[in-house]
Amino acid sequence: xxxxxxxxxxxxxxxxxxxxxxxxxxxxxxxxxxxxxxxxxxxxxxxxxxxxxxxxxxxxxxxxxxxxxxxxxxxxxxxxxxxxxxxxxxxxxxxx
Numbered sequence: 001x002x003x004x005x006x007x008x009x010x011x012x013x014x015x016x017x018x019x020x021x022x023x024x025x026x027x028x029x030x031x032x033x034x035x036x037x038x039x040x041x042x043x044x045x046x047x048x049x050x051x052x053x054x055x056x057x058x059x060x061x062x063x064x065x066x067x068x069x070x071x072x073x074x075x076x077x078x079x080x081x082x083x084x085x086x087x088x089x090x091x092x093x094x095x096x
Contacts, residue, residue, distance in 0.1 A: 030079045037072050
């Protein structure tokens with residue numbers, strides 16, 4: 001795992017078309033949207049876990065979590081790649 005846990009720092013440094021990417025509100029909307037969806041997924045997981053503890057039926061809830069988790073992962077990865085540019089990760093990250 002690389003030491004670059006906070007990708008927002010790269011967005012603040014990157015320039016596109018002569019201006020900083022962080023000056024564009026669409027970048028921050030993407031970050032906020034990803035955090036909101038992640039929070040909603042966590043709430044669904046906690047709610048489903050409580051139902052499992054109470055021995056209630058959770059088949060549909062588990063399917064929703066599985067689908068939402070996969071879509072959230074792909075969507076967030078796509079947004080991060082677009083925000084970071086073609087490089088996909090900072091040069092300072094030594095991931096292999």
